[in-house]
Amino acid sequence: MRVLAIGAHPDDMELLCAGTLAKYAKLGHKVTMCTVAAGDKGHFHIGPTELVEIRRKEAEKSASLINADYIPLFIPDGEVYVDHETMMMVVDVIRQAKPDVIITHSPTDYMPDHVAASKLAYAATFHATLPHFKTAHETHDVVPPVYYMDTLVGLDFQPAEYVDITDVFETKRNMLKRHDSQLTWLREHDNYDALDAMETCAKFRGLQCGVKYAEGFRQTERWLRMRPERILP
Ligand SMILES: [Zn+2]
Numbered sequence: 001m002r003v004l005a006i007g008a009h010p011d012d013m014e015l016l017c018a019g020t021l022a023k024y025a026k027l028g029h030k031v032t033m034c035t036v037a038a039g040d041k042g043h044f045h046i047g048p049t050e051l052v053e054i055r056r057k058e059a060e061k062s063a064s065l066i067n068a069d070y071i072p073l074f075i076p077d078g079e080v081y082v083d084h085e086t087m088m089m090v091v092d093v094i095r096q097a098k099p100d101v102i103i104t105h106s107p108t109d110y111m112p113d114h115v116a117a118s119k120l121a122y123a124a125t126f127h128a129t130l131p132h133f134k135t136a137h138e139t140h141d142v143v144p145p146v147y148y149m150d151t152l153v154g155l156d157f158q159p160a161e162y163v164d165i166t167d168v169f170e171t172k173r174n175m176l177k178r179h180d181s182q183l184t185w186l187r188e189h190d191n192y193d194a195l196d197a198m199e200t201c202a203k204f205r206g207l208q209c210g211v212k213y214a215e216g217f218r219q220t221e222r223w224l225r226m227r228p229e230r231i232l233p
Helices: 012-016 018-026 047-065 084-097 112-127 166-177 181-188 196-211
Strands: 004-007 030-037 071-076 101-104 147-148 159-163 214-219
Touching: 004 012, 004 018, 004 084, 004 112, 004 181, 012 018, 012 030, 012 196, 018 030, 018 159, 018 214, 030 047, 030 084, 047 071, 047 166, 047 181, 071 084, 084 101, 084 112, 084 181, 101 112, 112 147, 159 196, 166 181, 166 196, 181 196, 196 214
Parallel strands: 004 030, 004 101, 030 071, 101 147
Antiparallel strands: 147 214, 159 214
16 A cells, blocks of 8 residues: 655654554555645754754654655745645645555644644645646646644544554654654753653553554545545554
């Protein structure tokens, strides 16, 4: 299978679905990770231009740990909107990655960029199949299933499916650790220890399904996107 994860900022996928992506990769599936926002605002001292480059490298290193392709779109943080231009960028990412399944944010997540990325990913799955929308790549031939990943710290999100990530938990942790600039920023700006919080959430979801560590998901139950078999690993 080809798997495409679309997150808002560099580090969101590591927090919310990297265990599942690592598991897909371990099983021999092709994983592509796309970030819509540039990550240009997440620091007290480092300016946006320099920060974008730092965060791109961090995200690339993280993706390389599971041999995933990484596609950044560089929309400024806090300015991710569901507009035509951004939609066509996401359409082109889907056409490039040709996914059998897409994982993205829950529309109930806490941050407007996350909500917009979720809406863009969902809508673009259909638009990517329409030949009269012209982008750099050829149309995709299926409308893939879309799974929403957990919200940050699990608020307003009831998983319908779980993935046991116990055997790839260290990979997930190592992927998140690559986002060094953000671990510092989140501690200073939000009093949030991202590594500890990630482990707490993975343990809590694991507790719910009888394993040590898990990630939770909900499938979007819409026409053209349902499959008879289990899609998550
Ligand atoms: Zn984010």
